[in-house]
Amino acid sequence: MSWFESFILGLVQGLTEFLPISSSAHLRLTAAFAGWKDPGAAFTAVTQIGTEAAVLIYFRKDIARIITAWSRSLVDSSRRGDHDAKMGWLVIVGSIPIGVLGLAFKDQIEGPFRNLQLIAATLIVLGVILGIADRLAARDTQGGRHRAARPRKSLEELNVRDGLLFGLAQAMALVPGVSRSGATISGGLFMGYSREAAARYSFLLAIPAVLASGLFELKDIGEGHVSWGPTIFATVLAFVVAYAVIAWFMRFITTRSFMPFVIYRVVLGVVILVLVYAGVLDPHAGESVG
Template structure:
């Protein structure tokens, strides 16, 4: 991977990580269209350390309050009813599904699931799911995040685990789950970002050991892409949280469906092979 490729892919990662459009799909599709090799799951996971650093900074007060309350609740039982203490437990519980499924199906995730036909299918299907969830939420009472329960936290977690399939989108899956459970757009997005922290950090650290080995990109370009992803990702978070306070997710749903349809068309015309750009 060249330095130029690293900058471009880091920018793609940062611009799409927090939007419900699937950053892994965009990295996969963009690389195929440009005639570049698939950057691979390891590159994606490590550059997500950059975007997740943006989450840590943007939500630093929320995170500090959660860690503080959760830590105190371990020795003071009366604190376990505190919303921030409960949120700490909910994030831990919601992380379990993706941890178990990610470890169990790691080889499949890094190989056959990166087929462009699968990417196109998940873009369209979950674009429709997002649109339906957003429309259902609009006609019901929108719950604040303080009403989150343990079973719902697990539901969020299973929705997050679907993002192991390129094209689903971590934020898209969890936000859709939140909307279907009746939470407001802002609440669904906020918990989606908080829930992603442990899984993304753990995945990124584990995949660090694969960088520079085999087909994975070298350390230099990967680190540059991670820095670019952090800067662009922070800007996107700030914009996205303001955007959804006044707008629906309809535009993102339409974009997903159109992108998936365009990808199927390119494959049908022979412009792209299903495994185009894939790592050998």
């Protein structure tokens, strides 16, 4: 991997990680369209450490409060009813599905799941699901001619069942094209949570999974065409860009819908399928990273 490739891929990772459009799909597609080798699952996972560092800094007050309350609740039972203490447990519970499924389907994630036809299909399908969930949320918030608006749930109402469902939704992002934030936010909207609550929990829930995945994949960096220098450079760049994206996205969702992302996903997915079936794009383009 050249330094120019790492610059472009780090930029793409930072721009797309927290938007509901799938960073892993965009890394795969960027390489395919540019005629580069697929950067691979290991490169994707390690550069996500950079984007997750942006989450740790942006939500540092929330995270410090949650860790402190959770730690104290381990030795003081009177603190176990505290919302922040419960949130610590709910993040742990919600991380179980992706941990189990990630290990179970590791070979598929690094191989067949990176097929461009599958990526295109998941871009379209999750885009439609996100659109439906967003419309339901908007209908509840705005009400209608024959019914009053209904308040959406906040994170204070999160429970173990919902935490596990959020976690199952996050696990769907093991398939490139699904999008971690897109899947978890969609799940949250269907469960009645507000856009901001679903996005905030999505970002917090991703921390253990992304850091564990990135650290686990470190051993594979340096093998094949992906070397340490460009990977570190891409990771740092992804961190800087991702921090700016998080700040923008959290402001965006308080007043705007997800429909621009829905349209983008569907259009991109259709374009990829057309190019593949027209013979312009090989669905296995650059697939070998060995």
